[in-house]
Amino acid sequence: MPRLRLVTFNIAHGRGLNPIQGLTTPRKLRANLRRIATLLEHLKPDVVALQEIDECSRWAGNFDHLDYLRVHTRFPHSVFGINNRRSGLLNLSYGNAVLSRYSIRTAETVVFGQRRLGEKGFLYVEFDVQGRCLPLVNLHLHFGSRAQRLKQLERLLSWLREKHRLHGKSWAVPPVICGDFNNSSTRDDATASLMSHLSDYGDYVMHPASGPTFPSPLPSRALDFVFLPEGCVETRCEIVRSMLSDHLPVVVEFHF
Helix, strand or coil: CCCCEEEEEEHHHHHCCCCCCCCHHHHHHHHHHHHHHHEEEECCCCEEEEEEEEEHHHHHHCCCHHHHHHHHHHHCCCEEEEEEEEECCCCCCEEEEEEEEEEEEEEEEECCCCCCCCCCCEEEEEEECCCEEEEEEEEEEECCHHHHHHHHHHHHHHHHHHHHHHHHEEECCCCEEEECCCCCCCCHHHHHHHHHHHCCCHHHHECCCCCCCCCCCCCCCEEEEEEECCCCEEEECCCCCCCCCCCCEEEEEEEE
């Protein structure tokens, strides 16, 4: 069976633990991204799902963070999913992204709304893993509103139903879903709701089952998850301690 090692990590626009976006110099941003690259080299993932990563934003040094990480980690494949794009003096362009050692068959970005700042969305990617199609959703939900998260979840589920109707026969397993959910699994919120709805595709298991991922200096809330579908076996999960973002990365390894 093919094996895959996945990391999901909200990198907070590269600013590290600086609480105010835009006050980190380009030099410090690059230094922090190099440290993230070093961490990824140590973790040896096959696929990295990133949230809050910038393509070209004034507040994040005006350079392509994904390309910078790709060069410093030597991943051969990458794709951006931009959720916010704005030109002008206060230009920005950021969203979700994926780095991969496996080739990418197709990728699609779905943005939940049209807000000029703070809009969320998901990046859908299909990987070719030893000739088998592994679908993945890299998701970032609204940080402050339960109502918004549930609306975003409804959009995701509707989109997945149609994608499954059109392409499900080519999938080795149903989609792996990961990212920053901005709510725990213990509340009546989007994470728990997603788990109940995923039963339409089979038995999913949420990782980590316990353990906080935010804020990184003194973690107290579980916000970052990986949902693995039926067919993913011999699973191992780890929350990685680091001070490179306000979130902690989550590593999941499995066979499928």
